[in-house]
Amino acid sequence: MSARSFHALWIPNEPLILASGSSARAQMLKGAGIPFEIDKPTLDEREVEAPLKAAGANGAQIAAALAQAKALEVSARRPGRYVLGGDQTLQIGDDFLVKPEGRAGAKEHLGLLSGRSHHLHAAAAVARDGNVLLATNDKATLTMRALSDDFIETYLNAAGEAVFGSVGAYQIEGLGLHLFERIEGAHPVIMGLPLHALITGLRNLNLLRE
Numbered sequence: 001m002s003a004r005s006f007h008a009l010w011i012p013n014e015p016l017i018l019a020s021g022s023s024a025r026a027q028m029l030k031g032a033g034i035p036f037e038i039d040k041p042t043l044d045e046r047e048v049e050a051p052l053k054a055a056g057a058n059g060a061q062i063a064a065a066l067a068q069a070k071a072l073e074v075s076a077r078r079p080g081r082y083v084l085g086g087d088q089t090l091q092i093g094d095d096f097l098v099k100p101e102g103r104a105g106a107k108e109h110l111g112l113l114s115g116r117s118h119h120l121h122a123a124a125a126v127a128r129d130g131n132v133l134l135a136t137n138d139k140a141t142l143t144m145r146a147l148s149d150d151f152i153e154t155y156l157n158a159a160g161e162a163v164f165g166s167v168g169a170y171q172i173e174g175l176g177l178h179l180f181e182r183i184e185g186a187h188p189v190i191m192g193l194p195l196h197a198l199i200t201g202l203r204n205l206n207l208l209r210e
Contacts, residue, residue, distance in 0.1 A: 007033035019074035041070040059091035063123035071127035088192040092118035106169035115146035134201040138194035140185020
């Protein structure tokens with residue numbers, strides 16, 4: 001993305017670097033008029049999570065740690081640039097879910113979530129030259145209605161393999177909406193980025209115009 005295409009509200013001469021391969025995060029930044037380029041981190045997320053879970057960290061703490069780790073990793077190889085890392089965790093009780101392994105994993109996740117409430121913790125961190133300049137997170141609470149085995153089969157047939165790439169085996173912006181009886185929280189948080197707090201933080205860092 002060239003400087004000429006930058007949104008009028010963005011101050012730096014170079015775009016933000018998004019340390020994430022998430023298409024949802026990319027679309028949210030694009031919609032907010034924040035110019036960016038993508039540089040995916042290579043860290044092993046499960047390796048970062050393991051000691052945190054062993055120490056009893058909650059979903060918000062794990063999401064925050066992963067967002068910062070991603071931002072710092074990419075920042076180390078992109079000197080002078082502002083780097084955004086983001087992460088989201090799904091916590092139900094004391095359990096954490098990651099992306100399901102195929103259809104069997106998706107059925108297992110939906111069975112676990114059925115009739116219960118769970119939390120989505122979304123975190124963002126901005127780093128530059130190895131320093132975290134901004135860290136923020138937010139939470140959404142989703143309550144899934146009780147699902148029959150037949151409905152789960154019907155839903156998975158209709159939704160297709162795309163949901164296997166989503167934590168919890170649902171995409172709230174699509175057919176996943178049929179799974180829930182109550183949703184509490186901002187839509188960007190559900191999609192994986194605490195966007196409102198992020199924009200406020202970027203403005204406080206003098207990266208966005210007042």
